[in-house]
Amino acid sequence: MTSESEAYTVLQVPARNIAAPKGWRRADQYDPFEAWLGPYFERAEGGALDYAFLVDNRHVDETGSTHDGALMTFADACFGYAIWSATNRSPCVTVSQQSSFLAPARIGDLVVCRPQLVRITRDMAFVRGDFMVRGDTMCSVSAVWRIWRRN
Amino acid sequence: MTAERVAAPPGYTVLEGAGFNAYVGPVWRAPDGKSFLLEVRDIHMNGGGAIHGGMAMALAGIVMGGAVRDALDGAAAAAVSMTADFIGPVKLGDRLEGRASITRRTRTIVFVSCELGVNGKPALTASGIWKVAGGQ
Numbered sequence: 001m002t003s004e005s006e007a008y009t010v011l012q013v014p015a016r017n018i019a020a021p022k023g024w025r026r027a028d029q030y031d032p033f034e035a036w037l038g039p040y041f042e043r044a045e046g047g048a049l050d051y052a053f054l055v056d057n058r059h060v061d062e063t064g065s066t067h068d069g070a071l072m073t074f075a076d077a078c079f080g081y082a083i084w085s086a087t088n089r090s091p092c093v094t095v096s097q098q099s100s101f102l103a104p105a106r107i108g109d110l111v112v113c114r115p116q117l118v119r120i121t122r123d124m125a126f127v128r129g130d131f132m133v134r135g136d137t138m139c140s141v142s143a144v145w146r147i148w149r150r151n
Numbered sequence: 152m153t154a155e156r157v158a159a160p161p162g163y164t165v166l167e168g169a170g171f172n173a174y175v176g177p178v179w180r181a182p183d184g185k186s187f188l189l190e191v192r193d194i195h196m197n198g199g200g201a202i203h204g205g206m207a208m209a210l211a212g213i214v215m216g217g218a219v220r221d222a223l224d225g226a227a228a229a230a231v232s233m234t235a236d237f238i239g240p241v242k243l244g245d246r247l248e249g250r251a252s253i254t255r256r257t258r259t260i261v262f263v264s265c266e267l268g269v270n271g272k273p274a275l276t277a278s279g280i281w282k283v284a285g286g287q
Contacts, residue, residue, distance in 0.1 A: 033203035036175070036194045060170040067171035068212045068230045073205025094204040098234040 010066040014030040022109055024052060027081065034077045042081070049085065051078045051109060052112045055105050065104030065113070066138075071131065072099050074111065077126045082115035083145055090150045092125065109133045123147050157214045160246075164186060166213065173190050175206065175243035178213055181248075184221075189191040191241060202241035210247060211235055211277035215263045217279065219281045222261060227284035245269045258282040 020026055024041035028046060034040065035060065041052045051074075053059070059070035076094055083092050103109055115129040125147055131139035159165060163179035166172060166187065175195070179188040189195070189210050197203040212233060219228050241247050249267035258261070264278040 012155045030198040034197075037205075040228055051287055055169055056157075058174045063173070064170075065229075067209070068233065069175070069205065069209025070171050071235070072208040072212070072235075073203065076203070076205045076208070086174075091199065093199070094237055096234065096236045096261075097204070097208065101230055104229075106179070118236045142203050143175040 005114065016093045018054060018056075021052070021054065029108050031077070031080075033073065035140060037073055040074065040077055048114050050112055050114045051081060052110050055107050055109045055111060057107060060107060064106055065105070066109075067087065068099070068101055071101065071111070071139050072097065072141070075099060075113070075129060075131065075139070075143070076114045078115045078129055079125075079141075079143050080103065082117055082127060083120070083125045086117055086120055086125075087145055087147055088150050090147050092145050092147045095144045097141060099139065100140045103136065103138045105138050111138070118142075120141060120147075160188065160190075162269065166217075171209070172213065175209065180217075185218070186248055186250040187217060188203040190248055191243055191247055193243065198206065200221075200242065200247070200264060202247065202278055204237060207237065207241060207247070208233065208235045208277070209273050210277060211249070211265055211267055212279070214249045214265045214267070214273045215277065215279045216281070217249045218253055218263055218265070219261045222253045222256055222263075223283060226280040228261060229284065231280050231282045233277060235275055238275040239272060241268075241269055241274045247274060249275075254278075 019045045023045045024067045027040045027042040029035045112132045113129045118126040125145040128142035162182040166178040196207045251265035254262035261281040267275040
């Protein structure tokens, strides 16, 4: 996510006209690299925000399994969205991220995450998330972020 | 942000790959075969003027995965865990380069770490665990 408080722009990615799955809408994208790999999708459910992306040929390795880079980028994006929505879009950056890859996903799979803010202080956030395909956890990530509060 | 042709740094060769690696690349392999280099372009950025953490972690994975494959003489292996610490900034146009070292190799598991930096200044440290395919 952004580290300059007023410098963000919602990016339009008309070139990748990938429809949102039923029940999901496109998430706004602020970072060029997330737009490059997106779109990412979001939905509000039970008072929480879920995020998802559809695996296509940009997100896999030569064997057709999800690339760890695509998963770590999506995780970073999910955590940024979660921290932004809890801090009035305060600037924040990743300090450390630990990612476990439990099972691969394949082209056409919808990878879903509900990021969990484990603890958030004035200038730090501890966040984690499980990444699911058809209800099975395929990736598990936890991270530490630094925040610069707007107020 | 479409196909732009970029010249290889002298002596470097492109890291062949399909899917993600080709789409976010090119990633260059140094003449010694051990170091990997990314020239940071507009597509790699976050909204705050730095490289996106996901791209930096992806490069760390590529660097460590290359070292693991070398250590296994090409046998297949997959990352099961990776930890990355972001210790310094990386900006547009920077040449982010790093190499990995194998900490320990068993029959089933390879422990590996790497450091990425810009002009020798550290930007990211990472460690990872790779599972050897079919390893008993």
